[in-house]
Amino acid sequence: LMLEGELGHAIIHDEFALLFQPQVRACDGHPVGVEALIRWQHPQRGLLAPNEFIALAEQHRLIVPIGAWVLREAARQARLWHDAGWPLTVAVNLSTLQFQAPDFVASIQSLLAETGLPAGWLELELTERMLMDDVPQVCARLQQLRALGVKLSVDDFGTGYSSLSHLKELPIDTMKIDRSFVQELPHQRESAAIASAIVQLARGLGLSVVAEGVETEAQRAFLVGQGCDHLQGMIISAPLTVPQMQRWLHAQP
Ligand code: G
Ligand code: G
Ligand code: MN
Ligand code: NA
Numbered sequence: 001l002m003l004e005g006e007l008g009h010a011i012i013h014d015e016f017a018l019l020f021q022p023q024v025r026a027c028d029g030h031p032v033g034v035e036a037l038i039r040w041q042h043p044q045r046g047l048l049a050p051n052e053f054i055a056l057a058e059q060h061r062l063i064v065p066i067g068a069w070v071l072r073e074a075a076r077q078a079r080l081w082h083d084a085g086w087p088l089t090v091a092v093n094l095s096t097l098q099f100q101a102p103d104f105v106a107s108i109q110s111l112l113a114e115t116g117l118p119a120g121w122l123e124l125e126l127t128e129r130m131l132m133d134d135v136p137q138v139c140a141r142l143q144q145l146r147a148l149g150v151k152l153s154v155d156d157f158g159t160g161y162s163s164l165s166h167l168k169e170l171p172i173d174t175m176k177i178d179r180s181f182v183q184e185l186p187h188q189r190e191s192a193a194i195a196s197a198i199v200q201l202a203r204g205l206g207l208s209v210v211a212e213g214v215e216t217e218a219q220r221a222f223l224v225g226q227g228c229d230h231l232q233g234m235i236i237s238a239p240l241t242v243p244q245m246q247r248w249l250h251a252q253p
Contacts, residue, residue, distance in 0.1 A: 003056060004056060004060060006042070007040075007060070008062060011066065015040055015041050015042065016038060016040055016041070016066065016070075016073075017241075018036045018038060018039070019036075019038075019239035019240060020035070020077070020241075020245050021037060021236075021240070022240070023089075023210060023231065023236075024230065024231055024232075025229070026224045026228050026229055029252075029253075031252055033091060033123070034088050035092075036073075036092050036093070037239045038050055038070055040052075058096075058097060064098055064101060067097075067098040068098075071092055071107075072115070074090045075090065075111055075117045076115050077090065078115075078121055081249075082117070082121065086249055087121070088121070089151065090122060090123065091153065092125060094125060096127075096130050096133070099124075099126065099130055099141070105144045105148070108124075109148055112148065120149050120150070120151060123150070123153055124151070124153070125153050127156060128154060128156070128157065128159070128162045129161070131154065131162065131170060131172075132162060135169070135170075139169060142171050146171040152171065152172050153174035153175065153210070154167075154172055157175040157177055157198060158177065158180075158181055158194055167205070168205060172205075174202075174207055175201070175202045175207055175208075175209050175210070176211075176232075177195055177198050177211045177212065178213075180213075181198075182195065182213045182219055183215070183219075185218070185219045185222045195226065196226050199223075199228050208229040209228050210230040210231070210232055211231050211233070212232045213233045214231045215233055215235055
């Protein structure tokens, strides 16, 4: 397909962009962070979402340079927000190939040095699949990242196949409740039970918990009632460009 060759040129042609979706403290709506979400501004096809090109990028190992671009851009932007008085954590989605690259930890270390971003303001989002792949090796890698001071979160929690005994060994900071559960809150009994159990599990393990895909007031109220720490989703804000994010921040009480 054409797209594959074009993907290889997209970085040098500066066709990728990041959107940032705000995350707020559940109890009072105070902004605490953003998740960086990649888009491809394709010269002919228009704005492409990750589901239209990330799998292809993974197949052709282009996800490694693309992911490096995302990390650099996200860290650079977070640093600018810090300097402007907005201490937001920036969460970045990782692909397996990126996380497994031999020089991944070193690349994060030099990224932090280059951008001057305090390590604690960078959060790396991993999937359950990435965590359970080769647990001793993954654990060692997470400990190296933890030693740098970066935060580690489990994305789409509840949809993968985490072993709880492994999970308890891993140096993780945050769980993100998958939006497939959040969407059915508060009335669908099974999803309510699962969301509530994930919050309790996170609490018990000493982790913070973020609900993603929060769209309605009833979902928000349920999650706040359960003791969920942070919220992300359309009820807070859609993913925003940098100028939109600036306006959104200024509009917060
Ligand atoms: O922004 P959107 O909802 O379309 O994102 C869809 C999916 O793409 C999400 O599951 C997200 O994890 C993934 N995604 C978004 N940005 C990135 C990125 O920079 N790198 C990787 N590997 N995945 C991303
Ligand atoms: O990494 P992850 O797959 O969780 O990425 C979050 C994705 O969810 C992004 O693609 C973003 O556009 C999407 N998203 C953000 N807020 C909402 C929401 O409130 N509802 C739904 N259905 N999707 C959302
Ligand atoms: Mn994510
Ligand atoms: Na997710």
